[in-house]
Amino acid sequence: MLSERQKSLYRHTIEVALTSPSRKQVGAILLKKNNIIAEATNLEKKTHPIQARWAQRAGLHEKIYLHAEIAALVKCRDDADTIIVARINSEGKLRNAKPCPVCAMALEEAGIRNVHYTTDDGFIYEYQ
Numbered sequence: 001m002l003s004e005r006q007k008s009l010y011r012h013t014i015e016v017a018l019t020s021p022s023r024k025q026v027g028a029i030l031l032k033k034n035n036i037i038a039e040a041t042n043l044e045k046k047t048h049p050i051q052a053r054w055a056q057r058a059g060l061h062e063k064i065y066l067h068a069e070i071a072a073l074v075k076c077r078d079d080a081d082t083i084i085v086a087r088i089n090s091e092g093k094l095r096n097a098k099p100c101p102v103c104a105m106a107l108e109e110a111g112i113r114n115v116h117y118t119t120d121d122g123f124i125y126e127y128q
Helices: 004-017 049-058 068-075 101-109
Strands: 025-032 035-041 043-047 082-088 114-119 122-127
Touching: 004 025, 004 035, 004 082, 025 068, 035 068, 043 049, 049 068, 049 101, 068 082, 068 101
Parallel strands: 082 114
Antiparallel strands: 025 035, 025 082, 114 122
């Protein structure tokens, strides 16, 4: 059973995703001890050197456009312990937002072990 705080954080992540200018709207929030310390959206028309570096390390050179998870890490000025990622389609429905191999590698190296993300059926939680 989800706590009211978890429900609130999930709703907030969806609201962040809805602000993305991209066709596939993805939003991410980073937490430290259940408090938001950074949030960001994907930007499918903007590259970033940190995104490109992680893509190269993962052997996925084409993934240079800024993903929400990497964008949140770039903004973050503190150590996060949790990330929540949401993806919304053009019909306003939740879709799979499991971090790609590039983002998963970056999150692991950043020490983020608690990963929550949307699926077609709602949110799912993974502990790495």
